[in-house]
Amino acid sequence: AQKITQTQPGMFVQEKEAVTLDCTYDTSDPSYGLFWYKQPSSGEMIFLIYQGSYDQQNATEGRYSLNFQKARKSANLVISASQLGDSAMYFCAMREGLMKTSYDKVIFGPGTSLSVIP
Amino acid sequence: DTAVSQTPKYLVTQMGNDKSIKCEQNLGHDTMYWYKQDSKKFLKIMFSYNNKELIINETVPNRFSPKSPDKAHLNLHINSLELGDSAVYFCASSQVPLNTEAFFGQGTRLTVV
Numbered sequence: 498a499q500k501i502t503q504t505q506p507g508m509f510v511q512e513k514e515a516v517t518l519d520c521t522y523d524t525s526d527p528s529y530g531l532f533w534y535k536q537p538s539s540g541e542m543i544f545l546i547y548q549g550s551y552d553q554q555n556a557t558e559g560r561y562s563l564n565f566q567k568a569r570k571s572a573n574l575v576i577s578a579s580q581l582g583d584s585a586m587y588f589c590a591m592r593e594g595l596m597k598t599s600y601d602k603v604i605f606g607p608g609t610s611l612s613v614i615p
Numbered sequence: 616d617t618a619v620s621q622t623p624k625y626l627v628t629q630m631g632n633d634k635s636i637k638c639e640q641n642l643g644h645d646t647m648y649w650y651k652q653d654s655k656k657f658l659k660i661m662f663s664y665n666n667k668e669l670i671i672n673e674t675v676p677n678r679f680s681p682k683s684p685d686k687a688h689l690n691l692h693i694n695s696l697e698l699g700d701s702a703v704y705f706c707a708s709s710q711v712p713l714n715t716e717a718f719f720g721q722g723t724r725l726t727v728v
Contacts, residue, residue, distance in 0.1 A: 532716055536656070542705065542719035586656055590717075592709075602648065602671050603709065603717045605658040 500524065501589050501606035508611050510579045517564070518574040518609045520589030530592045531572040532603065533563065537585040545587075548572055576611075584613045618642050621706045621720035628696055629728055636691045636723045638706030645710060646670075647689040648717065649681060652703040664689050696727045 502521045510516035522531065533545040548556045548563045556563040564573040576583055589606040621638040628634050640647060649661040663671035667683045678694045693700060703724050709717040 534719075540703065540722050540724075542707075542722075544716040544718070547716055588658065592717075602660050602663050603707070604660060605650075608656050608658075610656075 500604050501591055503587075503589055503606040503609050505609045506607070508609055510576075510583075510611065510613055512581060512613055512615050513578055515575060515577045516579055516611065518576070518587050518589075518611065520572045520574065520606060522570050522572060522589070522591050524570075524591065524593055526593040528593070531563070531565070532590040532592070533561070533572075533574045534588045534590060534605075535583075535585045536588065536608075537582075542588075546574065579613045581613050581615060584611060586610050619706055619708055619718050619720040621704075621723055623723060624721060625724050625726075627726045627728065630696055630698060632696050633692070633694045634696060634725070635693070636704055636706075636725075638689050638691070638720055640687055640706075640708040640718070642708055642710075642718060643687075644708035644718075645686060646708060647683065647686070648707045648709075649689065649691050650705040650707060652705060652722070654702070658705070662689075662691075693725075696725075698727050701725055701727045 500523050529550045531548045535543045546556050546558045546561045548565045555565050560577045562575045586608045588608045590603050592603045619640045646665045648663045650658050652658050661675045662681045664683045666686050680692045683689045703722045705722050706720040707717040
């Protein structure tokens, strides 16, 4: 079963506008971490932001914020004031905590391709 | 200083050949991974090692054999390469606490012809 779902294969946003990239996850582990990565066309994986399952506040890092809704199992990434350099693939990922067979892997969603239009 | 480095960056080889991809991390992390990214950009975990011990083998054909000589290195050897092995292979490392991200190497684009 898919553990991470990203329902938007492709998104467009006007430069300087905000955009939300959706991510839902599935786990029975009470302890987990959620990550967002950016992969530009050059191919490297760039870590953007982290949210822990016990964190009370939504994570923020500069123009990136994570809209964490635990009961709905969603962890959407919000990018404010989009820039042309934000055009890339964006991956939501999860790391589970307590189950020994799971704790040593980070699993990824299928990704969302974001294009920023000038 | 490159945190996670993998070589080579590009690898073009013929079907049936055997090839290796090397990975080293200088972050002092206990856990290292290999991921395969297919043509649709889907990232699938292949292996996970913790302190040189294999933790996860995600139903990868046994033509793929990871080797971890020490906790800073995790190499991937592939025997009898097939066309379907063409992909980008990423090495990554992380620490045990959940609130630490995985650091990725630059990727190795393998093309089997």
